[in-house]
Amino acid sequence: MKSAEVAVIGGGPAGLAAALAAYEAGAKEILILERDAKLGGILQQCIHNGFGLHYFKQELTGPEYAARFEERLLGASIEVLTETMVLELSKDLTVTAVSAKEGYLQIQAKAVVLAMGCRERSRGALLIPGTRPAGVYTAGLAQRLVNMEGLLPGKEVVILGSGDIGLIMARRMSWEGAKVKMVCELMPYSSGLSRNIVQCLQDNEIPLHFNTTVVEIHGKERLEGVTIARVDEKTKKPIVGSEKFVPCDTLLLSVGLIPENELSLQAGIEIDPVTGGARVSQERQTSLPGVFACGNVLHVHDLVDNVSEEAEIAGAAAARFAKGQGKQGREIPVRAAGGVRYVVPQRVFAREGEELTFYFRVGAAYRPAKLSVLSGGKQLLSRQKAIMTPGEMESVRVKLSKPVDEIILIVENT
Amino acid sequence: MFDVLVIGAGVVGCAVARELSRYALRVAVAEAGPDVACGASKANSAIVHAGYDCEPGTNMARLNVRGNAMFGALCEELAVPLKRTGSLVLAFSDEEMESVRRLYESGLKNGVPGLKILDAEACHAMQEGLNPEVKGALYAPTGGITSPYELTIALFENARQNGTEFFFESPVLAARAIEGGYELDLGQKMLQARYVVNAAGLYADQISALFGDKCFKIHARKGEYILFDRAVSGFAKTVLFQAPGPLGKGVLVAPTVHGNAYIGPTAVEQADKSDTSVRREAIDELSKAASRSVPTLPLRGAITLFAGLRAMPEPHDFIVGLSPKNPRLVQAAGICSPGLTSAPAIAEEVAKALSLAGLDLEEKTGFDPIRREEKAFREMNGDERAAAIAFDPAYGRIICRCETVPEAEILRAIRATPGVPTLDGVKRRARAGMGRCQGGFCSSRVLELIARERNIPMEELTKSGGRSKLLVGRTREDDE
Ligand SMILES: Cc1cc2nc3c(=O)[nH]c(=O)nc-3n(C[C@H](O)[C@H](O)[C@H](O)COP(=O)(O)OP(=O)(O)OC[C@H]3O[C@@H](n4cnc5c(N)ncnc54)[C@H](O)[C@@H]3O)c2cc1C
Ligand SMILES: Cc1cc2nc3c(=O)[nH]c(=O)nc-3n(C[C@H](O)[C@H](O)[C@H](O)COP(=O)(O)OP(=O)(O)OC[C@H]3O[C@@H](n4cnc5c(N)ncnc54)[C@H](O)[C@@H]3O)c2cc1C
Numbered sequence: 001m002k003s004a005e006v007a008v009i010g011g012g013p014a015g016l017a018a019a020l021a022a023y024e025a026g027a028k029e030i031l032i033l034e035r036d037a038k039l040g041g042i043l044q045q046c047i048h049n050g051f052g053l054h055y056f057k058q059e060l061t062g063p064e065y066a067a068r069f070e071e072r073l074l075g076a077s078i079e080v081l082t083e084t085m086v087l088e089l090s091k092d093l094t095v096t097a098v099s100a101k102e103g104y105l106q107i108q109a110k111a112v113v114l115a116m117g118c119r120e121r122s123r124g125a126l127l128i129p130g131t132r133p134a135g136v137y138t139a140g141l142a143q144r145l146v147n148m149e150g151l152l153p154g155k156e157v158v159i160l161g162s163g164d165i166g167l168i169m170a171r172r173m174s175w176e177g178a179k180v181k182m183v184c185e186l187m188p189y190s191s192g193l194s195r196n197i198v199q200c201l202q203d204n205e206i207p208l209h210f211n212t213t214v215v216e217i218h219g220k221e222r223l224e225g226v227t228i229a230r231v232d233e234k235t236k237k238p239i240v241g242s243e244k245f246v247p248c249d250t251l252l253l254s255v256g257l258i259p260e261n262e263l264s265l266q267a268g269i270e271i272d273p274v275t276g277g278a279r280v281s282q283e284r285q286t287s288l289p290g291v292f293a294c295g296n297v298l299h300v301h302d303l304v305d306n307v308s309e310e311a312e313i314a315g316a317a318a319a320r321f322a323k324g325q326g327k328q329g330r331e332i333p334v335r336a337a338g339g340v341r342y343v344v345p346q347r348v349f350a351r352e353g354e355e356l357t358f359y360f361r362v363g364a365a366y367r368p369a370k371l372s373v374l375s376g377g378k379q380l381l382s383r384q385k386a387i388m389t390p391g392e393m394e395s396v397r398v399k400l401s402k403p404v405d406e407i408i409l410i411v412e413n414t
Numbered sequence: 415m416f417d418v419l420v421i422g423a424g425v426v427g428c429a430v431a432r433e434l435s436r437y438a439l440r441v442a443v444a445e446a447g448p449d450v451a452c453g454a455s456k457a458n459s460a461i462v463h464a465g466y467d468c469e470p471g472t473n474m475a476r477l478n479v480r481g482n483a484m485f486g487a488l489c490e491e492l493a494v495p496l497k498r499t500g501s502l503v504l505a506f507s508d509e510e511m512e513s514v515r516r517l518y519e520s521g522l523k524n525g526v527p528g529l530k531i532l533d534a535e536a537c538h539a540m541q542e543g544l545n546p547e548v549k550g551a552l553y554a555p556t557g558g559i560t561s562p563y564e565l566t567i568a569l570f571e572n573a574r575q576n577g578t579e580f581f582f583e584s585p586v587l588a589a590r591a592i593e594g595g596y597e598l599d600l601g602q603k604m605l606q607a608r609y610v611v612n613a614a615g616l617y618a619d620q621i622s623a624l625f626g627d628k629c630f631k632i633h634a635r636k637g638e639y640i641l642f643d644r645a646v647s648g649f650a651k652t653v654l655f656q657a658p659g660p661l662g663k664g665v666l667v668a669p670t671v672h673g674n675a676y677i678g679p680t681a682v683e684q685a686d687k688s689d690t691s692v693r694r695e696a697i698d699e700l701s702k703a704a705s706r707s708v709p710t711l712p713l714r715g716a717i718t719l720f721a722g723l724r725a726m727p728e729p730h731d732f733i734v735g736l737s738p739k740n741p742r743l744v745q746a747a748g749i750c751s752p753g754l755t756s757a758p759a760i761a762e763e764v765a766k767a768l769s770l771a772g773l774d775l776e777e778k779t780g781f782d783p784i785r786r787e788e789k790a791f792r793e794m795n796g797d798e799r800a801a802a803i804a805f806d807p808a809y810g811r812i813i814c815r816c817e818t819v820p821e822a823e824i825l826r827a828i829r830a831t832p833g834v835p836t837l838d839g840v841k842r843r844a845r846a847g848m849g850r851c852q853g854g855f856c857s858s859r860v861l862e863l864i865a866r867e868r869n870i871p872m873e874e875l876t877k878s879g880g881r882s883k884l885l886v887g888r889t890r891e892d893d894e
Contacts, residue, residue, distance in 0.1 A: 035812065085812040096796070098820075100810035104800035122852040124718030127640070131691040132720065134837075134877035134884045138854045145858055150889045151872055176889050215694060221882035249886070265645070 004031040005322040007095050007109035009086045012041020013304050014295020014311040015115035016069040021315030023076040027322055030078045033097050035085035040066030041117055045147045048168055054305035089267040093290055110322035113314050114293040118257040130216040135223030139165040139254040152176055154250025158226055159183040160214050162190035166254025171200035184212040184228055189365050191391040193302055223249050257300045274342040275299040282348045282356050283317035292318045299344050302393055339366055339411035355399045362411050365389045370414040373398050376405035416442045419607035421586050421621055424455040425757045426746050427613035428569035433761035435576035438778040444600050446585035448879030449839045451566035453615040457722030460562050461653055463752040464554035466521025473732040475524045477756035482556055484758040492568035493787035495671040501557030501653035504707055505549045510657035514552045528555040543649050543708050557653055561671050562754050563842045572785045582832050589624045609773055611744045611764055616687045616725045618747035627739035634687045635724040637679025638696040643850045646715030650675035654707045665703040677704035692719040717850050724750040734760055735767045744768055792818040814856040816849020828867045835864050838878040
């Protein structure tokens with residue numbers, strides 16, 4: 001059995017930043033376990049610009065952003081095992097992994113950072129009826145095929161879901177000479193970043209249809225078309241009579257990401273049903289002491305910059321925990337209310353004078369939006385913003401003057 | 415000239431081929447599709463039925479009960495999963511309790527062992543989350559579940575290992591009587607055989623007609639399903655039927671041998687024998703019907719929809735045996751449910767019919783009934799995994815993360831797939847792509863492995879043969 005002070009599962013941007021922060025916080029034996037042949041996670045296939053505007057104040061591509069962190073690894077004594085897949089995490093922090101080179105590995109860790117990212121929701125989860133032909137892909141898989149393998153999945157494309165990956169792939173497929181007929185979005189708004197709607201769709205004259213979904217898939221062998229329909233804004237049910245057949249050979253699905261928490265569930269870690277990630281404290285510690293989580297495995301982020309920041313918190317805290325310096329305090333729950341769909345962290349250790357950042361998302365568009373942070377019947381903070389949409393993660397810094405009661409975040413229309 | 419040509423490589427055709435491979439015969443199987451298990455045998459309920467619901471005295475009743483009794487030994491020999499979960503037929507009213515009692519009676523007539531009528535309490539003890547209105551149930555301990563496509567693949571591999579020849583993408587198009595047998599047109603080639611076994615599923619009536627027997631018709635009845643992620647599948651620990659009642663036959667709630675649960679099937683009559691699409695209405699129909707058995711179904715944990723077509727014979731019974739119109743044609747036709755369960759018994763009776771028709775069944779030496787399968791990586795313990803990787807490092811490269819399938823197993827599946835392996839063919843052999851992400855992560859990696867292993871450009875690979883190409887070409891940068 002190997003041992004490690006901090007074992008980091010996943011070598012995407014979250015894992016990299018967490019490992020580096022653990023190193024800077026004084027941890028000695030740090031190990032990154034990554035199932036892919038290369039570090040960088042999903043960034044490897046994101047060859048477009050738009051990473052690092054906040055963190056590096058510079059526009060980088062995905063691989064460039066990852067490279068900045070990988071360079072820093074060289075100076076730090078951090079062991080990296082690639083092509084190594086973690087299969088199990090036990091309650092006593094034993095990590096079990098396999099790799100062709102190292103064989104069957106067991107690592108006893110003092111602290112573990114979960115940084116496994118997320119996976120895409122597939123057609124099945126949406127229960128789209130019809131046939132099961134070739135030509136239906138998740139947008140991320142199509143991105144991998146195009147950007148990493150140089151392969152084109154199709155020529156006449158419909159995209160379901162206006163999340164960022166869908167938008168980016170709409171542009172990529174048009175650039176590759178495919179005809180992107182439309183992007184359909186079930187909601188009355190896009191969950192993607194506004195800059196992507198402009199740069200990816202408008203600049204390429206690709207129509208975006210809100211309150212619209214795909215209700216049937218046609219074609220026995222290869223996809224031949226989809227039936228789209230408008231949906232009722234409230235019930236989300238297709239409106240009878242609004243169906244339209246759209247011929248296409250490819251359907252790309254960009255309908256949401258699901259944090260990859262199979263390992264966390266195995267270890268009995270408590271999951272927030274809204275985020276799909278672990279419930280964590282301000283140090284990103286999960287319900288299993290010594291296990292921390294950050295990045296897309298904790299909650300889905302739009303911007304990698306936020307991932308890096310969050311991972312640094314988790315990595316440094318993991319290093320402190322490994323050295324027996326885990327901070328404590330009275331635990332207070334954090335609750336989402338009104339328009340707020342979720343808040344991370346979900347609980348905090350109240351410590352006099354500590355300034356905390358809460359990340360949250362709203363469940364619908366608010367324009368203008370009024371955010372209030374309450375505790376013990378008192379308002380800690382109130383703020384106005386021109387618009388808040390589900391597509392963009394919001395954050396707020398709050399100073400806790402003294403140990404308080406349950407903290408509540410509320411967003412309302414004004 | 416072959417002694418026997420079997421038409422169709424579903425579970426029935428493959429079971430017949432494997433049975434005939436015990437004897438000193440030259441046997442061929444002609445299959446229209448690119449692989450075995452392309453028809454009903456890949457998409458069905460996977461239940462090894464006990465046999466209480468078939469009309470006593472029918473072929474179905476006899477072959478079901480006999481097939482069920484043969485299943486254990488067969489799955490053992492062929493290393494195919496079988497779980498005797500037992501099955502319940504739930505009743506929700508006094509009327510339905512009556513029909514449960516009638517099933518019990520017909521079960522006794524059919525010779526089904528171990529049947530019992532359970533009270534509500536005993537039902538709830540067997541399965542948490544049942545509808546509190548359950549009045550009681552018929553319990554059949556011999557009911558079970560298997561993996562229909564794995565069984566078909568195993569029968570195929572064992573038959574081939576014992577000398578049977580298989581021809582894929584070889585639809586039987588025409589037949590001409592010749593001296594001592596028939597000449598068959600398989601499109602790309604001609605083939606001669608002394609006897610023909612018709613196991614062509616939905617198309618068995620057309621095949622039969624080629625040989626002058628028009629005694630029956632087959633029509634398609636679709637069955638649609640919703641499959642659930644393992645993580646939410648605890649609601650189906652045993653097979654839950656519903657008592658036949660005024661609301662029809664009801665739908666099943668059942669586990670699979672791989673730990674998933676499903677609800678289904680529907681029953682939709684249709685003229686088109688190739689339409690396996692899932693209708694829009696199916697989702698509501700299924701969840702409504704299934705929630706009678708289990709009121710809180712985790713629909714958000716669904717991972718896929720699928721449908722299969724039952725080959726419904728008219729008149730309604732399995733047609734097994736020598737054709738009354740043609741002494742060289744043996745039928746294994748109209749094999750709707752419980753055809754999977756009955757397949758081993760059908761194969762036995764087909765062999766008998768061939769012998770009656772004049773074919774010599776001489777047991778050959780060297781017939782090996784055992785199919786040797788490596789234990790699946792996902793079922794290994796730590797020591798076994800360590801040993802497997804030490805033996806072959808390709809066990810250390812996990813390709814399908816949801817089902818924990820290593821490269822070693824994908825390569826084995828590629829090598830075992832006839833012709834040009836399809837994505838679906840590899841999936842059915844290695845389980846890669848069957849999990850919660852439905853291939854989102856592994857399919858491009860599996861394609862790469864097929865391309866590398868068979869030295870075929872990725873753009874030429876298909877999902878399921880024919881025109882089901884997965885890619886249309888290379889990107890622009892690559893052209894330059
Ligand atoms: C298609 C796409 C486009 C995007 N575009 C932008 C953009 O333009 N700008 C921007 O700022 N952000 C963008 N993002 C968001 C940003 O890239 C992600 O938020 C960020 O990559 C998340 O980092 P992560 O480390 O949490 O997850 P990932 O990058 O997914 O990394 C997770 C890593 O964990 C590994 N792993 C998982 N399970 C295991 C296991 N069991 N054992 C070993 N290793 C494991 C994976 O292989 C992977 O390398 C985009 C995201 C996607 C998906
Ligand atoms: C929805 C549903 C649920 C079911 N549930 C159960 C169950 O729970 N338990 C149970 O015991 N049974 C069940 N069954 C029944 C069982 O699946 C079938 O009885 C069984 O699979 C039939 O096998 P087969 O080989 O006859 O047909 P198929 O698997 O359909 O095979 C026929 C083959 O013949 C080939 N073929 C057709 N025409 C030609 C030609 N001209 N030349 C060459 N090849 C040809 C086809 O390509 C096909 O591969 C169910 C069936 C369905 C559809």
